[in-house]
Amino acid sequence: xxxxxxxxxxxxxxxxxxxxxxxxxxxxxxxxxxxxxxxxxxxxxxxxxxxxxxxxxxxxxxxxxxxxxxxxxxxxxxxxxxxxxxxxxxxxxxxxxxxxxxxxxxxxxxxxxxxxxxxxxxxxxxxxxxxxxxxxxxxxxxxxxxxxxxxxxxxxxxxxxxxxxxxx
Numbered sequence: 138x139x140x141x142x143x144x145x146x147x148x149x150x151x152x153x154x155x156x157x158x159x160x161x162x163x164x165x166x167x168x169x170x171x172x173x174x175x176x177x178x179x180x181x182x183x184x185x186x187x188x189x190x191x192x193x194x195x196x197x198x199x200x201x202x203x204x205x206x207x208x209x210x211x212x213x214x215x216x217x218x219x220x221x222x223x224x225x226x227x228x229x230x231x232x233x234x235x236x237x238x239x240x241x242x243x244x245x246x247x248x249x250x251x252x253x254x255x256x257x258x259x260x261x262x263x264x265x266x267x268x269x270x271x272x273x274x275x276x277x278x279x280x281x282x283x284x285x286x287x288x289x290x291x292x293x294x295x296x297x298x299x300x301x302x303x304x305x
Contacts, residue, residue: 138211138235139165140199141218141226143180144172148217148240151265153183153193155217158266159273162190165215168199168207208233212280213272217257217265218242231291234284238268253290254283 141147149167156165171177184193199207204226208214214230220242221227227245230237237254239245249256255268275283 138168138208138213139215140168140204140207140230141216142172143167143169143177145176146219148219148260150176150180150183151217151260151262152215152269153180153187154262155265155269156187156191156193158263159191159270161270161273162192163269163273164192164194166194166196166211168196170198204229205233208235211235212284213238213254215269216240217260219260221245228291231287232295234288236272236283236287238265238272248290248294251290251293252283252286253294254287 139147139149139152141149143149152165156163187193208230212235214227214235214237216227216230216237216239218224218240220240221244224243224245227237227239227243231248231253237245237249239249239254239256240260241256241258245253246256255272257265257268272280
């Protein structure tokens with residue numbers, strides 16, 4: 138799943154391109170407001186040329202009270218962002234037990250490395266595609282286990298934070 142603003146900063150187009158490297162059937166759902174119509178048009182062109190084994194669906198905007206339950210119903214949050222000051226959506230994903238496949242341009246790298254997901258060091262289509270392929274080929278048991286580990290990584294981060302933050 139991708140949940141976020143549809144804008145170049147979030148790098149959704151790279152995620153779409155990277156799915157071409159996934160050799161198994163997957164579904165990728167996109168939620169969020171289209172902030173840049175030209176960028177979204179580019180994304181739609183990229184979606185149209187993906188292999189048939191990749192199903193991409195735009196689900197529209199998501200009400201804030203539906204974010205946690207939506208994340209909880211997916212195996213991973215794909216977020217190759219070009220940069221986040223905090224990345225509230227990453228915290229929301231982890232708190233719902235949804236592992237994150239994310240760039241290293243956020244402050245969440247230590248939490249993801251502690252089991253919250255995958256940190257992509259090189260934001261190239263092939264590198265993100267390799268990580269997506271590895272994730273997609275995990276067994277259902279391994280994906281379920283990863284959900285529990287991601288939730289535990291969030292709880293550990295949450296219990297260790299130094300001060301009250303916006304999540305509180």
